[in-house]
Amino acid sequence: MQQRPVLKAEIREGVGKEKANKLRLKGLIPAIFMAQDPDDPLVIDSKELAKALQTEAGENVLIDLDIRKGAQSDRKVVMLKDIQVDPLKRVTLHTDFYEVAMDEMVIVKFRSSGREARGDQGGRHP
Numbered sequence: 497m498q499q500r501p502v503l504k505a506e507i508r509e510g511v512g513k514e515k516a517n518k519l520r521l522k523g524l525i526p527a528i529f530m531a532q533d534p535d536d537p538l539v540i541d542s543k544e545l546a547k548a549l550q551t552e553a554g555e556n557v558l559i560d561l562d563i564r565k566g567a568q569s570d571r572k573v574v575m576l577k578d579i580q581v582d583p584l585k586r587v588t589l590h591t592d593f594y595e596v597a598m599d600e601m602v603i604v605k606f607r608s609s610g611r612e613a614r615g616d617q618g619g620r621h622p
Contacts, residue, residue, distance in 0.1 A: 500557070500558050500559060501547070501557065501560070502548075502559070502560045503540060503544055503548045503559050503562065504540070504562045504564070505529070505539065505540045505561055505562065506565070507536060507537070507538060508537040511526075516590070519539055523541065523542050523543065524539050525541070525590065526539060526589075527539065527540050527591040528590075528591075528593070529572070529593050530577065530595065531595040536563070540591070542587070542588055545588065545591065546588075555576050555579065556576075558573055558575060559573070559574050559575070559576070561574045561593060573596045573598055574596060575593065575594060575596055576591060576592070577592040578590075578592040579591045
């Protein structure tokens with residue numbers, strides 16, 4: 497089994513456009529960690545994020561998020577919920593992570609109509 501990438505994050509002090517722009521100038525990305533508790537504003541390194549997303553799963557990868565606040569550190573398993581990219585510069589502006597409960601079972605309902613789309617409806621012929 498492949499090991500999950502680790503991404504270091506720190507609790508972000510202060511929020512707002514001006515502070516976020518200063519972070520981006522330093523190569524950092526403002527982020528939000530969403531869990532059952534109130535959302536935590538974070539800051540992550542843009543290069544580390546790019547490295548964590550360079551897997552076969554792409555943006556659908558499970559990540560070990562190492563959240564540091566001062567001397568305390570807490571590791572959470574997360575997935576990327578949203579990533580905002582500047583359309584002209586193609587740089588990441590902001591990311592949202594949500595916590596994945598590894599001890600809970602997830603049931604996915606799937607329904608198939610049993611028919612393949614025809615060529616004139618966007619389907620491909622074999």
